[in-house]
Amino acid sequence: MRNYIRLVLFALASVPLILLLIWAMDEPLAELLHRHDAPLRPFFTGFMRVHDAVTDKLMPLWLWPLLLLLFAVARLRRWPHCTIWLVALLTMISSQGLRNLLAMYFNRPRPGQVFGNLAANADFWQLAGRFDAFPSGHAAGAAGLLLPWALRFSRARPWLLGWLGLVCLGRVVLGFHWLSDVVAGAALGLLLTCLWELATGWLRPRPVVAP
Numbered sequence: 001m002r003n004y005i006r007l008v009l010f011a012l013a014s015v016p017l018i019l020l021l022i023w024a025m026d027e028p029l030a031e032l033l034h035r036h037d038a039p040l041r042p043f044f045t046g047f048m049r050v051h052d053a054v055t056d057k058l059m060p061l062w063l064w065p066l067l068l069l070l071f072a073v074a075r076l077r078r079w080p081h082c083t084i085w086l087v088a089l090l091t092m093i094s095s096q097g098l099r100n101l102l103a104m105y106f107n108r109p110r111p112g113q114v115f116g117n118l119a120a121n122a123d124f125w126q127l128a129g130r131f132d133a134f135p136s137g138h139a140a141g142a143a144g145l146l147l148p149w150a151l152r153f154s155r156a157r158p159w160l161l162g163w164l165g166l167v168c169l170g171r172v173v174l175g176f177h178w179l180s181d182v183v184a185g186a187a188l189g190l191l192l193t194c195l196w197e198l199a200t201g202w203l204r205p206r207p208v209v210a211p
Contacts, residue, residue: 001201004194007151011191014183021180027122029172029179030111037173044170051138051167055145064089078205081152086203088148090196095144095189096137102188103132112175122178136177136185142167143189151193 033040067089074082109119109131119126124134142164150160168182177185 001198004151004197007190008194008198011187011194014187018180018184018187021183022178026178026180030114030122030175033173034111034115034175037175040173044166044173047166048138048170048174051142051163051170055141058145059092059141064093075203075205080204082205083197083200083203084148084152086200087193087196088145090200091144091148091189091193092141094192094196095140098192099135099137099140099185099188100132102135103137104130106134107131108134108178108181110176111178115175133177134181134184135188136168136171136181138171139164139168139177139182139185140188141185143186144192147189147193148197151197 067085071082071085071089074085106124107126107130108124109122109126109129110133111122113119113131113133114122119129119131146160146164150157150164164186168186171177171182172179
């Protein structure tokens with residue numbers, strides 16, 4: 001559990017980085033990509049279509065009771081990682097719910113909306129219009145979906161983190177989000193994953209001690 005506490009602190013420590021990205025990197029990078037993204041766009045367009053198709057099938061409402069059932073069965077069978085099903089469910093729900101609330105509060109336009117003159121700039125708390133760029137819903141959702149498994153199973157970690165990285169990069173390249181949006185979304189997913197791991201740790205079966 002100490003590792004999860006360290007990761008909570010790491011996620012909280014990302015706030016200065018996010019502020020630095022907002023101040024120095026977001027708009028220059030978005031402008032650069034807006035002018036020169038043509039070679040990258042086909043790959044990331046195809047990748048995001050695959051990602052959206054997969055996540056749409058993995059996150060319907062009927063899946064929620066199934067995950068609870070899997071948790072209950074795994075705990076009865078005393079599987080050491082039984083709480084992964086519960087953590088995955090709680091992280092998926094909370095990451096999207098909290099992200100939506102934050103996006104409504106910050107009211108930040110997306111790069112495409114700025115370049116399309118639907119908003120004057122990338123500032124937060126726009127006075128006119130309703131926007132939802134910060135934090136990135138795709139980054140938060142992908143982190144909430146993938147990180148519970150990546151943090152538990154080291155063999156799958158490179159693949160899952162690589163997928164998450166491509167999701168974040170794709171949202172920036174395609175002009176749907178500023179760089180700080182996806183960093184904040186991924187940090188939110190990491191924070192919630194670790195908090196739910198800590199909150200449900202007591203539900204893990206204790207190892208049987210031989211007499």
